[in-house]
Amino acid sequence: MALFRSSTRAIPEVEEIPRHIAIIMDGNGRWAKKRFLPRVAGHQRGLETVRSTVKSCVDLGVEYLTLFAFSSENWRRPAEEVSFLMQLFLRALEQEVAKLHKNNIRLQIIGDRTRFDTKLVDMIAEAESLTADNSALTLTVAANYGGRWDIMQAMRRMLETAPELAQTFSEEDLASHLSMPYAPEPDLFIRTGGEKRISNFLLWQLAYAELYFTDTLWPDFNNAALKRAIQSYQQRERRFGRTSEQLQQNA
């Protein structure tokens, strides 16, 4: 059931409230450092922001929320921090999945699972199947995710399924094998923590996303901050390659 609609092949419907928000949750370490706390205290607080952001998105009617929790490059961090993050992920699944389910939220995890231990892999599979039919919001957590990995695994799976596509294939052929075939492309991309880069997040899917960068550190990113990001999005003219005049004629 690939719902993938390519922004480069057909012009997407633009809604007041972004249907899909993708966030790089950055700045946990600096938040902690400012308070003379260990970096991991920032990750702990960051989890609270995840909870409040999920709630705000449900309340606002956002359909898809995608959160970058751990990148394929984050393994380069000190071993203790990596191990803390994996533990936090496991505990978050243990503690939150029942609540997500009760709130009718579908949980999906994207990323390379081959480096996770079996307990984590099993919990992910259980959480996904438990929440599969929920419809209030689709929450996707990107863990050990990299945009390049995603494109490469899509290519590999496409050619495994249909070797004849090696000759010629369409965007849709490839995109239906990317990690989020169930979601439209993100309308709004948010990065907290002040850096202005994509850091190997959704490289393919962000083709026409509106980009919003804020200096607010992730643990401080509250409902008002999310609303400011959406207000900024509402000021944008999404042309998808057309001219402003063409948009006004169609309005």
Ligand code: IPE
């Ligand atoms: C983002 O916060 C969380 C992860 C990458 C896991 P950081 O840990 O990158 O925080 P800063 O950028 O060092 O402040």
Ligand code: IPE
């Ligand atoms: C991006 O943040 C990854 C996540 C938020 C999970 P980083 O803090 O790892 O990004 P860089 O290293 O500053 O680009």
Ligand code: MG
């Ligand atoms: Mg960072």
